Amino acid sequence: MRPHVGSPPHFQPSGTIGAPGRRNERRLVRGRAAGDTVDRACTTEHQKMPNTVYFFGTCLIDLLFPRTGLAAMRLLERAGLRVLFPQGQTCCGQPAYNAGYRDEARRVARAQLDAFPESLPVVVPSASCAGMLKVHYPLLLAGTADAARADAFAGRVVELTDFLVRVLDLRLTDLGPPIRVAVHNSCSSRRELGVADATMDLLRRLERVELVEPERAHECCGFGGTFAIKQPEISAAMAADKTSAIAATGAAVLVSQDCGCLMNLGGTFARRGGGPAVKHVAEFIWERTSHDD
C-alpha cells in the first residue's frame, strides 16, 4: 500500500490538458485549459497524495448501479484513503442542462456545491458527470454569486480512473482467470476530459486481462442522455452498430468508465441476446483484485 504523503492535501486534477501523448484534438474547454497548463507545470513533478477524498456517486449509480459506487469507494479506501460520501449529494444536473433548462440545472448545481464544502478532491466514477461538474459548472454559474465557488469546486473534481492512475498510481494484483475484455471509452472521457487512456492504463495493470478495442472505438454509443429519449431511432441505430462491433471482438466482458454508456449497451445486448457481460471499470477491477467478492 502506498504511504500517504502529508497534508494539506495537494493534488492537481488533469482538467483538459494532457501529457504529450494525450494531446489529441481536445480543445473543447479552452478557457480552463490555459489555466490548467500553468498549474500543472508547477505541480506534476511533486504531486502529493491527499489522505481524504469526497466521493460523488452520481444519480445513475445511486439508484441503478450502487454496487459500482461501492466498488469504487472500496478501491479508494484500499489505497489508504479516507473516503467521504456526503449524504447531501444528489445529481450533477446534467439532464436538465442538456435539455436546455439552465435555471433548473443551476438550482441542482448549487445543492452539490453545498454538499461538498471542504477543500478536498471530489472523485467521480463517471467522465460524463465529472465533465458536468468540472467543465460546465463554471460556465453555468458564471456571473452569479456562486461563480467563485463553482470554479474552486471544478478545480477539485477528478474522474475516478484518472485519479486512480495519475494521482494514486494504483498497483493491482490480478486474482482472476485469463479473460478478454472490450473497452468502451465514453465520449466525455475522450473529448471533454481527455482521460480515456486511464481506463486502458488501469486494465493493463491486470496481468491476465487481454484488452481489445472494438472497431470504430472512437464513435459514440448513442446514449447521450436525453438524446436517447428525444431521438430514439438514431440512438438505437448507433447502439446497434456499437454492440455489433463489441460482440465481434469476442470479449467476455465489456468495460467502461461511464454507466450511461453501459446502461445503453447492456440494455441493447440484453434485448438482442448474447454478447459480453457489462461492467463499470471500478467494479471489474474490484472483483479481479479482491478476495471477498
Place this chain on the structure above:
Amino acid sequence: MTTEFRLAIGAALGRERVRTNIRKAMDGLVSKRAAAFPDADERERLRDQGEAIRGESVARLPELLEELERSCTRNGIQVHWAETGEDANRLVLDILRHAEATALLKGKSMVSEEMGLNEYLKHAGIEAVETDLGELIIQLAGEAPSHIIAPAIHKDRAEIAALFREHYPDQPPAERIEELTALARRVMRKRFRGMTAGLSGVNFAVAETGTLCLVENEGNGRLCTTLPDLHIAVMGIEKVVARLDQIPPLLTLLTRSATGQPITTYVNFISGPRRPGEQDGPRAVHLILLDNGRSRIRLDPELSATLRCIRCAACMNHCPVYTRLGGHAYGTVYPGPIGSILEPQLHGLAERGEMAEASSLCGACAEVCPVRIPIPRLLNRLRFEAVNAQADSPALGHGSRRLAGQAGLWRLWAWTCAHPRIYRTLTRLMTALRPLQPTRIKPWTDTREAPRIAGQDLHRLARAAGFTDRL
C-alpha cells in the same frame, strides 16, 4: 413526439443502400483527413491560426465588408448587397436580364442553394445549368444536395450510371468511374459553348485586395468564371477575410479537412474582369453579398462563432448522426453538425430547433473543426434558447419550444434534486417499490431492456458500509 423530422429520420435509417453509400464515403473522407494531418502539433497550430483568422473576420465584419467593397470596386468588380435570399435572387435575375442571358452556367455554391436560386430562375424562364459533377447528378435526379461539398455522396456508381443512361440516351453507355466522368465531361463541354453568363460561390474574399478565392477539383468552376462574358459570384457575408496572407493557412485547413488533399486541383483567385489586352476572362464581374440573418447571428458573442465556419464538412463526415442519416433527412440546405447550429439560427428555433436535439453531444465535430467552433456548446446554448422564455434573448424564436408540461416536470425534478432529504425519500421509495417497476419504458425499451432499480441505493449502502458523511 413523432415529428416530421423523426419520420424523415426513420425513413432514412430504413434506406439501407443510401446508408451504406454514405457510411463508406464518410469512412473514406475521415481516413483521408487523418492522413492529411500526420503531425498533430502542426494540425493544432493550424487550427489555432484558423480560429484566430476567422474570429477576426467575424469580429471586424462590418469594416471588412466595406473594405472589400472598396477593393472590389477598384478592381472593377460590381458589388451588391442582399439582405435576404429573395433579394439576392432578384439581383441575379436583374443582372442576367440586363445581359440578355437565357441560361446560367453554375459552379457549385451552397449559398445559391440557400437562396433557392435554381427554382427562382426556372420560374423566370432561365435555365440553371449545374456544372459540378455532383450537382449535375442530383439535378438530373431532381434531388437536393445531401452533403455540402459532395452533393451526390449518397449515390453509388450504379445509380449514377442508370441516371446517365436515362438522361443521355445518345451517349455510349458508361459504367466505370472514368467512363462516367468522361461522359459528363463530353456533355458538359457542349453546354459551356456559347453561354454568356456564369455563377460561382466564393470560399474566401480578401478585403485588402478585393480578391475572390474559389477552390474546386473539376475545372468547371474556372470555366464558369472565365468563359462567359458575365460572372456573378454569390457569397455569405461572413466569408470575408482581412488580408491575403491569411489565405494560405485557411486553404490548407479547408482542403485537408474536407477531402484530405494538400491542395485542390484548381485554386482560382479572381481579381476582376478582363483587362484591356487580356485574351480571356469575363467582361463583367458582379459580387453579391448575402446577409440572410448572418448579421443577427453575429450580435451574440457566443453564437457568432457559427460564422467562423469555412464549410469544409469535416464535422458531418465525423458525425455519428449524419453518417447514419445522410443529408436529406434533415430537410435543410445545411445538414449535419454545422446545419444543426446554423439552420436554427437562420430560420429560427420554432422551425428548426429540433435539429439541435438531434445530437448526442459526443463532440466528434468540435474535435475536427478546423476553426474550432465549439459545436456541442452551441447546441446546448440553442437548446437553452429554445425553451428560454425571457424577453431579452437574441436568438430567433427563443422560447418557442417551451412546453408548459415539460417545463413543470423539470422544475419538479430540480426541486427534488436540490433538496437532498426529498431526493433521498424518493430514491428510498423507488427502491422499496422496485417490484412494481414497469418492464416497458418507451421509447427506451423499444430496442433495449430497461435497467432494474437496485434493492438499496448508494446513499444507504455507503452509510451501512461505514463511509462517513463529512470530516
